């Protein structure tokens with residue numbers, strides 16, 4: 321990653337001095353407190369459009385210049401935002417078309433944020449003007465280290481899209497370019513079904529519950545278009561900023577955010593960053609939340625195969641869940657170090673100071689309305705700031721280097737949940753996460769890639785629920801396995817092509833998997849079934865694929881119902897590699913046992929010489945000369961781990977070997 325390399329791990333967050341410009345004493349106090357909390361970087365200007373351009377064409381950037389300069393003189397760097405996260409009244413009032421239209425065809429009033437139409441030429445022009453002013457003025461300021469395009473793009477609380485006539489027209493143009501002729505489009509979407517054949521491009525409209533939302537090819541292309549149209553708007557922002565500034569550019573992503581295909585998005589930005597808000601202390605234990613956070617960090621890291629920034633996180637609570645629990649003592653440091661452990665080069669917060677009014681006045685912040693530095697949260701943040709400063713020289717330059725990849729594919733996400741098949745409540749993400757978690761439990765870093773990414777740099781690729789195959793995917797899997805790769809997939813994979821047309825004749829990877837899938841079942845309530853694997857029985861908790869072998873070896877089979885004895889887990893040797901097929905959705909212990917088996921066969925696993933109990937995990941960051949291990953205890957009690965070799969705690973300098981105790985929510989960072 322190209323940002324912050326000479327500053328160290330970034331520590332700071334969203335700073336909104338634009339809300340306090342008439343309180344100079346507060347602004348001065350901010351600087352004093354930032355230094356005390358070891359803050360070295362803030363994000364500025366995210367929602368400052370109406371302060372920067374109070375009237376159309378009348379700009380006021382001087383206040384921002386003063387703030388940036390003052391921060392810089394105090395050793396605090398700025399990541400500067402373009403202000404399209406929220407629009408000023410004058411813009412929305414004068415130009416109706418900048419406001420989004422919902423899927424019901426009704427145009428939204430101005431209000432809230434993340435609500436501009438990405439197709440509006442006026443919106444694009446007004447954005448270009450303000451972005452140009454900012455980039456011209458601050459693009460070479462020594463205190464500015466990077467650009468933050470807009471904010472949580474697409475997060476409009478609905479489908480992320482705009483359905484106005486400009487967007488509909490842009491969609492039709494996009495389709496013309498993609499399909500060339502209506503005939504091709506009609507075939508690709510199978511529109512002869514229910515007499516939906518299009519005879520004129522103007523008949524095509526966006527997916528809507530008031531109209532067409534059962535034509536799967538349309539649904540899929542509309543989602544692709546909506547993601548790419550939003551990206552096209554951001555690309556224009558990037559172009560404007562780039563023509564005046566050589567600084568690296570990012571936007572704050574939201575990890576597994578359904579409307580936008582982040583594998584496409586990340587290509588356009590110089591580095592990736594994301595906003596991380598795990599729901600700590602919500603379940604019977606912290607493990608599912610921790611695994612989900614680790615998966616999110618791993619996804620973001622994998623988007624560019626490099627370290628990233630955690631652009632937002634809360635130092636205490638959020639205020640947008642029904643119930644918002646405080647981070648218990650230790651959790652702030654642990655969750656922040658978890659981000660670093662998974663590849664982040666920053667711990668940035670939303671927000672530096674609580675606003676005095678409006679909807680986020682009670683959202684957690686480093687500085688509360690009262691008590692200045694004398695709060696638990698401030699002390700936690702300041703303490704962490706010190707730790708990060710100490711860790712920086714060792715951490716910066718290293719990253720996680722996974723030998724295993726899990727496939728998570730946005731287009732498949734859209735398609736599989738739209739399939740109208742055996743289980744219409746199927747959710748891709750939780751199933752995907754169930755395939756991630758056992759690796760996390762074992763302290764094995766995995767990358768998360770989509771079907772267009774390079775498979776060949778991995779030893780094992782795990783592809784759960786790959787219902788839709790992207791173009792060329794089957795061929796790439798075949799060559800991966802041929803050359804010695806280990807491929808694991810599940811039932812409900814290889815069903816449809818990339819316009820959601822079902823494959824005829826055979827599964828596209830029949831030869832590689834050595835099986836012939838035939839039927840699917842959700843026994844749900846009818847029969848408690850289980851599979852037997854390595855002399856143990858595992859409960860089935862979801863869909864069951866019924867397959868026959870065609871060359872594959874059967875490693876596990878169903879125990880009950882009319883398909884007792886049918887294969888539930890198969891292995892096929894193909895070329896120099898092997899391919900596994902998991903036919904049913906089973907209880908978690910099944911995957912734990914299965915992963916242990918394949919990791920052992922491949923000689924992979926946690927690369928640290930350590931044993932640890934459930935709830936403790938390890939991530940490894942390295943470069944050619946260094947290996948760092950982050951040992952994290954997510955348990956609500958202390959846990960004992962055993963170091964089977966001698967390690968050095970890089971914060972205390974202590975040499976450690978044998979049994980050691982980690983306190984609840986403790987994280988230690990070790991090297992050999």
Ligand code: GLA
Pocket residue numbers: 471472595597632638639670680683
């Ligand atoms: C998002 C936004 C921030 C703020 C936080 C609150 O991440 O980007 O502006 O609203 O949520 O958690």
Ligand code: ZN
Pocket residue numbers: 420421437438439440482483484485486487
């Ligand atoms: Zn629109």
